[in-house]
Structure formats: structure tokens, C-alpha cells
Amino acid sequence: MATDALDALVHDLAEDQQLIDDVVGAARADFPEVARLPWAESRRHVAALMAAGFAAFSHDSTEDPDFTSAFRFGAERAALGVPVAGLLSGVHAGRSRILEIAINRGRSAGIPYDVLLAALLKLDKFGTALEHHVIDGYRAAERDLDHDARADRIQVLRRLLLDEPDDGPALDPAQFGLAPAGRFHCVVSDAAEPGRVRAMEQTYARCGGVLAPVGGRLSGLTPRLPPTTRDEPGVLVVTTPAVRLAQAPDAYRLGVTALTAGLAGGAAGVRSVTDLAGETALAAQPLLAGFLSEDLLAGLDPGDPFHRDLVSTALAFLDRGQRLDRTATALHLHPNTVRYRLRRLHELTGFNDAGGAPVTETVRWWWALRTWLGQPG
Structure with a gap:
């Protein structure tokens, strides 16, 4: 009887869409980098991770659990420059919220404490395994991506696009080809898969541009756009007309708004903010x-x-x-x-x-x- 109640509890947790929202809320509250991303994007990632965790909990003991989505999630966070400490903070907040809800529902269902405790320990075990796969994916992508001065590019772009002070020794944007007298297109994308991120960084570098993760999105500045950019299925790249560096923060904010509006409307490929002008203006209100x-x-x-x-x-x-x-x-x-x-x-x-x-x-x-x-x- 207790086993049936426990199976029903796990099934309900796995199917509960509100639980996903609760976990997303906990992660966003504890993880500023997640809070900067659109809610729908955060929810998609959390839903995939939770599905992997619950599937592992219920899987046939003769087979290895599938943690591919956890590995991919970690790799994508590395590609977007998310600090590993912040990533773990968000994962821990989500795990704590799931366990808290599971305890409350288990007690309400009248599941004996010893049965509930054994189940929670098993659930936490798979949560730990899932976390390890997230970190493995993060480290693997980090090794592949960090072959050059990526951290310096991130620092320079955060200063130019977010108007943040330098964290550490001041870097001259001109060393990266971003001369004060120049004009540059701002680029913002939702690309997250490490291979795509790396390819885009290299493509724009050949045009004299600088791309790196900023605020949880692949962003950057480039003096010219690639003459032919192959559209990637499911990826949206938003560009602005060329602006002075002093206008870069405003151009970046506009690009982020256009990206969010374009994604909501199902847009993909390389699009100018002028192409998405109507959706962008409406999304701002x-x-x-x-x-x-x-x-x-x-x-x-x-x-x-x-x-x-x-x-x-x-x-x-x-x-x-x-x-x-x-x-x-x-x-x-x-x-x-x-x-x-x-x-x-x-x-x-x-x-x-x-x-x-x-x-x-x-x-x-x-x-x-x-x-x-x-x-x-």
C-alpha cells in the first residue's frame, strides 16, 4: 500500500507542471544569471533536467540512467559564460525546492516516514548524479571553448554593452579592434549549443568583430556583418545598424528586446531589429x-x-x-x-x-x- 502511494507521489511530481514553475522560481531567485534569461527558456531547461531526474529515479536498475540532457545543460551554460558557482547555486536551489515539496506531499498522502525517507534519499542520490553530469558537461565545453582570451572578451563586452566597470585590470577595447571612433553593429543571439557558439564567435572574428557571452546571451560588436551567414535551424540572431560605442548599451538593450520578441513570434535566422520593429515596440509595453x-x-x-x-x-x-x-x-x-x-x-x-x-x-x-x-x- 505504501509502495503504491509512493509510486503515485513520484508520478504526480513528474507530471506536475506547477512544480516546474516553482523550481524555476527558486532557481531564478537564487541565480541572477538565470533571472536574466526569458522565463520560457529557463522553464525549458528545468523541465528537461527534472524529466531526466525522475526518469532516473524510476528507471530499470539493469540499465544506466540517461543524463544526456543534464550534460547538455551544463555545456550550454559554459558556452554562455555562466560562472560555475552561480550554476551550482541555481541547481542546489532547485533540488531543495523539489525535496521540500516532495516531503510535504508525502506527509499529506500519509506515506510512512521510513518509506518516505528512503524514497527521498534515493531521489537525492539521483539529484546528485544529475548535478555531476551538469558539471561534467560544463567542464567539457569549457575546455573546448577556452582556447583564447575569451574571459577578456567577456570583460570588454560587459563594460561596453552593460556599461559595467572593469572587473580586474582595465582592458582597452581598441586591442580587440573596437576603436572609439568606429561604428559597430550590435549582435545578440539565443545560440546556446557550444559548437554553434564557437562557430559564431569565429565567424564574426573573421569580420573584425568580438562575440562572447553577455548577460546569459551570446552578444557582441562587429564593424561589418558576415557577407553570407548560414541560418541555423532554431537559432535567432538579431543585429542592429552600426552605432558608435557610446550608443552600444542602448543598441544592446534594443537587441535583447527584439530577440525576446522574435523568439516569442517564432522567428529564426539572421534578422535586423528593423525587421522586428513592430514586435519589438509592442514587447516593450x-x-x-x-x-x-x-x-x-x-x-x-x-x-x-x-x-x-x-x-x-x-x-x-x-x-x-x-x-x-x-x-x-x-x-x-x-x-x-x-x-x-x-x-x-x-x-x-x-x-x-x-x-x-x-x-x-x-x-x-x-x-x-x-x-x-x-x-x-
Whole structure:
């Protein structure tokens, strides 16, 4: 009976999406480098690590647990310049939070203390093994990446892009080709896999640029962009027009906002901030986006699948120039189905699908629909 209750507890923990959010919150609170990353990115990493840990806990004892995701996570943190002390701080905070929740739920389920203690010791054992694989991945990537003055490049870029004072002996940016009189494109990317990071650093170095991890993202300055940059699947690179070094912090902040907005919209490849101007401007006003969504779409329930279908259809309609035929083709629906959904949305919210509205009015609805759809169902 106790074994059944314990199995049910572990299964519930492994399937609990709120637990992932709790662990992410604990790691971000204890780890500034994680807190700088978008919540969705942190959540993706934590979910992968937790899945590996729970799978190891429940695995067949005749097989070795699969800690590939933990090794990859450590390697990616090294590629992004995350200090190992901070990395361990975040991992420890997450482990502590999982054990705390497991204890509380186990006691509430009436699991005997000796059974619960044995299970927690086993869970902590696999947590330790997972942590070791994170560090192994970190060290392996660190050896591969640190063949040159990477630490110096990080220091210089943090000073130029974050406007931070030098940590240690002052370095002259001109030694890295970043002359005060020059103009440089700011580059920000979500690349995290060590091989891709290293390749990008080398590609921009051949253009006279300097790339290194800054604030948990691969970032840098370059006097010119590569003439031909091969798009990497699943990787977004945002660039700005060339600016003076004095404008670099502003350009970097704009690039980070554009990167976040582009990722939210599914963008990939090499994109200029001017390509993502609309998404970037809107992403800079999250509070206003929430107000707009609440005001225009108050009659909809985010938990209602049909309402989500209505909003998805309307958003696709606006994205395709309010063309019924293009929307139907993109969604693989009959035009009459699209027409019906738009009419129902009009009845519930007042959404106008007739066309001819001012651009600003269309933007208001597009922004509200996109924001509403981003809420959890």
C-alpha cells in the first residue's frame, strides 16, 4: 500500500507542471544569471533536467540512467559564460525546492516516514548524479571553448554593452579592434549549443568583430556583418545598424528586446531589429498589452478551447492581410469555417472582420489577440 502511494507521489511530481514553475522560481531567485534569461527558456531547461531526474529515479536498475540532457545543460551554460558557482547555486536551489515539496506531499498522502525517507534519499542520490553530469558537461565545453582570451572578451563586452566597470585590470577595447571612433553593429543571439557558439564567435572574428557571452546571451560588436551567414535551424540572431560605442548599451538593450520578441513570434535566422520593429515596440509595453487584452477580449475564457480557436483564427486572418482565402489555406479550414469563427468572435467581443479599419485599430486588435493567446489555457 505504501509502495503504491509512493509510486503515485513520484508520478504526480513528474507530471506536475506547477512544480516546474516553482523550481524555476527558486532557481531564478537564487541565480541572477538565470533571472536574466526569458522565463520560457529557463522553464525549458528545468523541465528537461527534472524529466531526466525522475526518469532516473524510476528507471530499470539493469540499465544506466540517461543524463544526456543534464550534460547538455551544463555545456550550454559554459558556452554562455555562466560562472560555475552561480550554476551550482541555481541547481542546489532547485533540488531543495523539489525535496521540500516532495516531503510535504508525502506527509499529506500519509506515506510512512521510513518509506518516505528512503524514497527521498534515493531521489537525492539521483539529484546528485544529475548535478555531476551538469558539471561534467560544463567542464567539457569549457575546455573546448577556452582556447583564447575569451574571459577578456567577456570583460570588454560587459563594460561596453552593460556599461559595467572593469572587473580586474582595465582592458582597452581598441586591442580587440573596437576603436572609439568606429561604428559597430550590435549582435545578440539565443545560440546556446557550444559548437554553434564557437562557430559564431569565429565567424564574426573573421569580420573584425568580438562575440562572447553577455548577460546569459551570446552578444557582441562587429564593424561589418558576415557577407553570407548560414541560418541555423532554431537559432535567432538579431543585429542592429552600426552605432558608435557610446550608443552600444542602448543598441544592446534594443537587441535583447527584439530577440525576446522574435523568439516569442517564432522567428529564426539572421534578422535586423528593423525587421522586428513592430514586435519589438509592442514587447516593450507588456503592461499595456495586458490591459488591451483584458479590455477588448473580456468576453473570452482562456480555458475554453473553442475560444482559443476563435482567437487563433482571427490572428491568422489579420496576419494574412484580412484575406479569407489565405487564412483558410493557412489553417487548413474551409472558408465557411473561418467566416463562422470570425462572426462568433464579433458577437463575443465586437471584433471587426469587414476590413477598412484604420491601421491603429487593426494593431490594437492584433496586439490584444496575440497577448490573449499567450495566456495559459
